[in-house]
Amino acid sequence: PELLCIFGTGDLGRSLGLRLLQSGYRVVYGSRRPHSCGPLPQGAQVMSHAAAAQSASLIFICVHREHYDFLETMASHLERKVLVDLSNNLKKGIYPEANAAYLQRLVPGAAVVKGFNTLSAWALQNGLLAGKQVHLCGNSAAAKQAVAEMATKLGLTVLDKGSLSAARELEDFPLQLFPEWRLPLRVALGLMAFFFFYLLIRDVIYAYVEQEQDISYRIMVSLANKVFPIVSLVMLSLCYLPGVIAAFLQLYRGTKYSRFPDWLDRWMLCRKQMGLVALGLALLHAIYTFIIPIRYAVRHKLISRVVDEMKNNKTTPFYFDDTEAWGTDSFYVLGILGFFLYVLLGLTSLPSVGGTLSWREFSFIQSKLGHLTLFICTAHGYIYGWNKFLRSSTYKWYTPPGYMLCLIVPSVVLVLKVILLLPCVDRTLTRIRQGWE
Amino acid sequence: PELLCIFGTGDLGRSLGLRLLQSGYRVVYGSRRPHSCGPLPQGAQVMSHAAAAQSASLIFICVHREHYDFLETMASHLERKVLVDLSNNLKKGIYPEANAAYLQRLVPGAAVVKGFNTLSAWALQNGLLAGKQVHLCGNSAAAKQAVAEMATKLGLTVLDKGSLSAARELEDFPLQLFPEWRLPLRVALGLMAFFFFYLLIRDVIYAYVEQEQDISYRIMVSLANKVFPIVSLVMLSLCYLPGVIAAFLQLYRGTKYSRFPDWLDRWMLCRKQMGLVALGLALLHAIYTFIIPIRYAVRHKLISRVVDEMKNNKTTPFYFDDTEAWGTDSFYVLGILGFFLYVLLGLTSLPSVGGTLSWREFSFIQSKLGHLTLFICTAHGYIYGWNKFLRSSTYKWYTPPGYMLCLIVPSVVLVLKVILLLPCVDRTLTRIRQGWE
Amino acid sequence: PELLCIFGTGDLGRSLGLRLLQSGYRVVYGSRRPHSCGPLPQGAQVMSHAAAAQSASLIFICVHREHYDFLETMASHLERKVLVDLSNNLKKGIYPEANAAYLQRLVPGAAVVKGFNTLSAWALQNGLLAGKQVHLCGNSAAAKQAVAEMATKLGLTVLDKGSLSAARELEDFPLQLFPEWRLPLRVALGLMAFFFFYLLIRDVIYAYVEQEQDISYRIMVSLANKVFPIVSLVMLSLCYLPGVIAAFLQLYRGTKYSRFPDWLDRWMLCRKQMGLVALGLALLHAIYTFIIPIRYAVRHKLISRVVDEMKNNKTTPFYFDDTEAWGTDSFYVLGILGFFLYVLLGLTSLPSVGGTLSWREFSFIQSKLGHLTLFICTAHGYIYGWNKFLRSSTYKWYTPPGYMLCLIVPSVVLVLKVILLLPCVDRTLTRIRQGWE
Ligand SMILES: Cc1cc2nc3c(=O)[nH]c(=O)nc-3n(C[C@H](O)[C@H](O)[C@H](O)COP(=O)(O)OP(=O)(O)OC[C@H]3O[C@@H](n4cnc5c(N)ncnc54)[C@H](O)[C@@H]3O)c2cc1C
Ligand SMILES: Cc1cc2nc3c(=O)[nH]c(=O)nc-3n(C[C@H](O)[C@H](O)[C@H](O)COP(=O)(O)OP(=O)(O)OC[C@H]3O[C@@H](n4cnc5c(N)ncnc54)[C@H](O)[C@@H]3O)c2cc1C
Ligand SMILES: Cc1cc2nc3c(=O)[nH]c(=O)nc-3n(C[C@H](O)[C@H](O)[C@H](O)COP(=O)(O)OP(=O)(O)OC[C@H]3O[C@@H](n4cnc5c(N)ncnc54)[C@H](O)[C@@H]3O)c2cc1C
Ligand SMILES: NC(=O)c1ccc[n+]([C@@H]2O[C@H](COP(=O)([O-])OP(=O)(O)OC[C@H]3O[C@@H](n4cnc5c(N)ncnc54)[C@H](OP(=O)(O)O)[C@@H]3O)[C@@H](O)[C@H]2O)c1
Ligand SMILES: NC(=O)c1ccc[n+]([C@@H]2O[C@H](COP(=O)([O-])OP(=O)(O)OC[C@H]3O[C@@H](n4cnc5c(N)ncnc54)[C@H](OP(=O)(O)O)[C@@H]3O)[C@@H](O)[C@H]2O)c1
Ligand SMILES: NC(=O)c1ccc[n+]([C@@H]2O[C@H](COP(=O)([O-])OP(=O)(O)OC[C@H]3O[C@@H](n4cnc5c(N)ncnc54)[C@H](OP(=O)(O)O)[C@@H]3O)[C@@H](O)[C@H]2O)c1
Ligand SMILES: CCCCCCCCCCCCCCCC(=O)OC[C@H](COP(=O)(O)O)OC(=O)CCCCCCCCCCCCCCC
Ligand SMILES: CCCCCCCCCCCCCCCC(=O)OC[C@H](COP(=O)(O)O)OC(=O)CCCCCCCCCCCCCCC
Ligand SMILES: CCCCCCCCCCCCCCCC(=O)OC[C@H](COP(=O)(O)O)OC(=O)CCCCCCCCCCCCCCC
Ligand code: HEM
Ligand code: HEM
């Protein structure tokens, strides 16, 4: 079997060597101190850098960029070798040059290939490679080909990103921190801030100003338990709005072959993350609701109501209001069913579950059951306010309560979706999506 | 690298081209309008259909079947080419002929291979291919071999389904909608309908007829919160019944080498789905239980009990019943532990979790802990009714309450399982399963 | 395509044959009764053992070790064949010799390769192979090479374990039962036992001895609902303690290139399992908390408090204590947020979710959000006891309550972590981890 060389016996060097040995290669390490370099994978040899470089034509540089200078001194040993640069940096833009370009400059006679830097030593050690995609770039096609073949043997899928000028991009990649989650999280935070202050004014400050009551303790639970479900519902409807907009756009244009505007494309690509953030908020809403009865304020209110009652000998509130019983129970049931479907949507978006579903099954759950979820959650919101819409005391300081505001977008989405489901519209749309123009 | 041709620059064409390029192929598109066909993957060429066909020997037809007619006109260009038909239909049975057969009829000189139609453009785009299985069929063995090699390079696993007459089957495959979930869902719906009406009669209608009380508001929560756990428990026991039946059958036959009856085989294959539906219902039961104390009817009952109490100066119910405290607390604890184990079973049935477990570990959780779950949940049911079994008022209109009915199957399963665990029986069974006859 | 032979038409033989056929091999079975051996995968042939052996050079022995004797009688037919031994045993150490060594002794002329025994028939049947790792061992390098190539074609990753003397180890592997879970589960059980008895004495026995009250019914729920969160919090902090110790060790040593002590290494390797057990206990704590208000004892206390109140005309407890409202509400909110983050940590440790994250993202969640979780949960504990720390009635029999004990380790971890975050310390540590010495 072929012999490969690895410079550096650190975390990455060791894990990579292990995997190469497992895939049938022979491995030789180049190290500063070949005789005291910690435990290496069984079957590997370790030598000085120069000796190790001699024996192999492909060398992995598993050393931090900060220590690359020693390579310059041994450039002559590296003539015509393929050097794979796997290095990452701690932050973006701390060096003017990409690490791989710097390496190429140090060793002009070698063919530098940048790649594998997205793999983690930990994943390599634990064999979590199957089907993972790695990006490569480099100026020499032959060198890239050699590296790509080796990667394929390790079970990786290779994607060629062109010449070494793409190295910077590859080096910035592992420094990303949830890029697709940013927009959804920002939208969620923005909505939460808005509704928090809106409700703070309407509930707490209003009571303080108009009734001189200090009910600020409600912020922790009661108010949060309005903000979370409200934002969750809005985010849920924002998941389904772009699909509806896209459909109307296609209907209007009469073709599916023109591109969507950029903002719509970007919106559609973060629907998954939007939905998951909405799920997180719905989960919080559910837990907040479950603990309502153990709260001090709630227990206090219950007890003092009874005591008041007895003391003043009022009996008014104690007849059993059947409508109220039906109303609140339906309200809870809709919430529970909505939440259940929400969890189902979340489960199918787990990569391993979604991956076992056929496309039709996935879109049945995400699209059909998703709209049903939206419908049920919206109904939950409507029934919550069923007897409050017409009461003028609802509109403190002439502002509508939070749940009314949050019902607007879902209602619009649902109405538009119903229009799209009308047989005539649906037929036209299906034909357009089949490719007719 | 080899050059492949793709007809059609739509969703699938684009995603497939992207993957082929990533796997090291060169790609040329054939399009109706080579000059205005939207963004194609970097590195691909685009030409007219005829020109593109010329240059490659393997052509993917990424066009809807409805538009295949243009292929007839260019049949001469397609002589001796391998045509891969990837098309799906919107519904089953809208065409008398399979799409691939139709294509073969249009272009008799080419070798048509049906396949890849289970892949989705979305999955291709996102690189979710590793280890996925694709089915192929076609009349020419050489053509199939060429396609299979290409598929292997993409990281797919290929399964040959024989001649082109299997094309219909392959085309119906992606139109499936949860085939293995149908039976479990039907069983669940049937049981739910039965228990719903049974309990409706026993609880609501009985109260209306005999006591002239309208307690129909209970349908939404109280009644549902009986139906869900009851059906969940029955479904759970139905998961473990077939294993017990199989064991007795093997004991009776004295060999494991005869096949099980068909119904048993089918039943065993949908236990996973049965269990997950049962888990879903148990989750609903848990959430319904959590919201009990915030229900209007419950709070009303609590308050009016106190008020009643005070007004009539009764003190009877206010001594602290220690047995009741122990009983209900044990009852809840068993429910919680059962639910916890249920969730554990659910987690290990996630493909990515189950896949990391050794067979012994998986069956330890699913079989050992599974039976424990069944036992605990059954005990939860028994303790619920511990002081009601002998009370005659329990048997309204001479019918047993729901929880009694639902305890029958689990009890039977548990008793049979205990028999199987007796050392003598267990030894015989193990030997039979080791292959002794 | 190449022809492979399988001895034994049982579960494993059938599933393996199916996969081999799907990967393009031809398959012939050797069976005791070629004409009545149940349904085999389509395309496979079946013959007598001798005839089947003749036609292929690689033979899979899919027969239990107990039946290997027949192979001795046909040793002549197996001269120079490669025999793959896939057998497992029911228990460890029931035979003096490894199965593969026994096979080699029976058929000295063949080259025995041990391997594939970690695959389950069930997984093979269902195609769950992609990227799975299999271990091989054997004395003949050529034979191993042939088997490894075949395995690679099946989509498996091969790891060579050396000569046949490793067979015992390979055979013991599938008999493992959650080895990495043992230590965490033992720690959890130990802590639970300790805190259970500690609290039993402090709460139940103390009340019995000092106040002659029998409150043993509290064991089921109240006491359990202290033990679970306490142990969960301790386990959570034990997840983050080794990281802190490691950092101080590196600081002290001034290098990262010396190995950690063994106990630290082992501890670090089971942090995932520790965290998941802690999550399980936190889930139990949450559910126990949700059902508090439906408990008999709680409802009884509520009612009797009101009744008492009315009878004795006390009004003391009925003014609304704003501090209490803020305090308990904050307490709950911290618990909920902590639990939410806990679930997030759990979700990212699902293999399929963790696998899609870059290393930086994974460690952002596990390390940054993990420490945040620890902080929030610790704060939850502190606020729970905020007004009890100084009360002398808290220290029954001079012992501190459980929650105080459980706050010690988390507090230590958090303080040490804060020290590590000080800019000067952090800078030194980063440099050490970059490889400076
Ligand atoms: C908890 C939760 C989890 C979620 N998880 C996921 C997830 O894992 N993955 C995910 O994608 N979404 C997820 N979502 C978001 C949402 O459920 C899905 O995006 C859902 O499929 C949207 O349905 P739709 O019918 O509006 O959109 P689509 O099914 O996308 O349809 C929108 C319309 O636009 C058209 N269209 C879409 N794309 C194109 C295109 N490229 N070219 C031409 N036409 C196009 C379609 O033909 C369709 O008619 C999740 C949501 C929630 C609440
Ligand atoms: C929440 C939840 C999730 C679940 N997830 C899963 C899941 O992911 N996967 C799953 O399979 N089940 C799942 N189940 C169902 C159930 O837990 C398992 O099927 C469980 O393994 C059954 O255990 P058992 O001991 O009855 O059956 P088995 O372990 O199948 O044993 C039954 C008996 O029949 C014999 N037997 C079985 N098959 C054969 C055969 N082919 N030839 C000869 N003998 C045979 C066995 O030797 C065994 O003694 C789930 C259940 C629940 C509640
Ligand atoms: C619900 C839950 C789920 C969890 N799931 C997981 C999981 O899936 N996977 C997991 O690993 N943990 C998991 N954990 C445990 C825990 O969250 C992580 O281990 C976490 O990364 C520890 O963070 P840390 O900063 O303490 O440790 P680390 O990020 O490991 O850092 C510790 C310090 O030691 C140093 N160090 C670590 N290893 C080495 C080494 N080999 N050589 C030199 N220096 C080293 C690092 O440089 C670091 O500074 C889970 C915990 C919970 C509560
Ligand atoms: N760890 C990961 O998960 C990971 C992932 C992707 C990329 N990378 C990249 O891989 C490279 C190595 O990372 P690592 O985690 O393996 O680092 P490491 O554990 O610190 O190992 C670095 C190795 O480099 C050698 N070295 C250190 N100082 C040197 C010097 N002055 N001159 C020459 N050699 C020196 C040492 O090997 P000897 O003692 O044998 O000489 C040391 O073991 C880095 O560029 C990193 O960005 C790491
Ligand atoms: N999308 C999927 O996920 C998926 C999955 C499996 C199978 N499939 C199957 O793949 C095929 C294509 O699906 P798709 O989603 O890619 O469809 P699409 O997006 O509508 O693309 C179809 C392409 O066909 C070409 N075309 C349209 N009308 C034509 C006509 N009259 N004559 C010639 N060519 C015409 C167009 O390409 P030009 O403009 O370049 O000519 C168009 O881009 C279908 O059979 C479908 O069933 C799709
Ligand atoms: N099942 C698994 O998931 C699994 C996983 C890993 C390893 N294994 C190992 O694979 C081997 C086979 O397991 P299995 O589950 O397939 O067992 P099995 O279903 O009991 O099949 C064993 C086969 O061996 C043959 N056989 C039985 N008695 C025999 C005898 N006296 N003389 C000659 N041949 C006899 C029979 O085939 P004919 O009737 O055709 O002769 C029978 O079908 C075992 O060593 C097991 O440890 C199994
Ligand atoms: C980053 C902070 C996010 C905070 C927002 C809250 C989100 C809440 C939940 C989603 C968490 C997702 C993890 C993010 C990791 C990631 O980036 O993950 C990234 C991957 C990306 O996958 P792709 O690359 O394939 O898009 O996403 C996932 O795998 C999605 C995981 C979805 C998990 C949902 C499971 C729901 C299970 C039900 C739990 C509730 C049951 C309650 C019963 C009472
Ligand atoms: C189709 C409607 C089904 C309705 C029935 C309710 C089911 C409820 C839950 C299961 C959902 C499964 C998704 C179906 C997708 C599918 O077909 O999925 C299909 C795959 C098929 O896998 P195979 O092809 O390998 O058999 O199944 C799965 O992946 C199983 C996923 C199991 C998920 C269980 C996770 C439980 C987590 C705990 C949540 C609760 C915590 C609560 C704490 C308080
Ligand atoms: C063995 C008994 C363990 C008992 C301890 C309790 C654990 C509780 C939960 C963890 C269960 C892990 C399954 C073990 C299988 C295994 O070994 O699994 C082994 C694999 C091993 O993976 P590696 O080999 O990659 O280390 O681990 C996993 O896959 C971890 C699965 C983590 C699942 C966490 C999901 C949390 C979802 C949130 C649910 C709650 C929502 C509530 C909302 C109200
Ligand atoms: C477990 C299931 C659920 C239960 C038990 C439940 C229960 C409740 C309760 C009791 C309220 C009133 C809160 C208050 O008094 O302020 C409420 C409000 C609300 N719920 Fe839910 N709910 C559930 C799920 C959901 C879901 C999934 C959504 C969708 C996102 C949702 C959206 C809302 C909205 C928008 C409000 C109005 C908030 C306000 O302005 O007060 N609920 N829910
Ligand atoms: C979170 C854990 C659980 C809790 C707190 C819990 C609690 C309860 C409660 C309070 C009841 C009485 C409902 C009523 O008054 O009608 C009940 C009934 C019942 N539960 Fe559970 N339970 C749990 C889990 C489970 C599980 C996992 C099962 C198994 C499937 C189960 C099966 C049943 C059954 C069969 C009944 C009887 C229904 C009836 O006829 O009234 N429970 N449970």
Ligand code: HEM
């Ligand atoms: C759903 C979120 C949570 C809620 C609603 C919650 C609520 C509670 C309540 C009501 C108590 C008092 C129990 C009693 O009276 O004995 C408590 C105690 C406690 N909780 Fe939580 N909690 C939550 C999550 C957590 C988490 C994630 C942890 C961290 C492990 C935790 C740790 C503790 C501890 C250590 C105690 C003190 C136990 C004692 O000695 O009494 N809690 N929690």
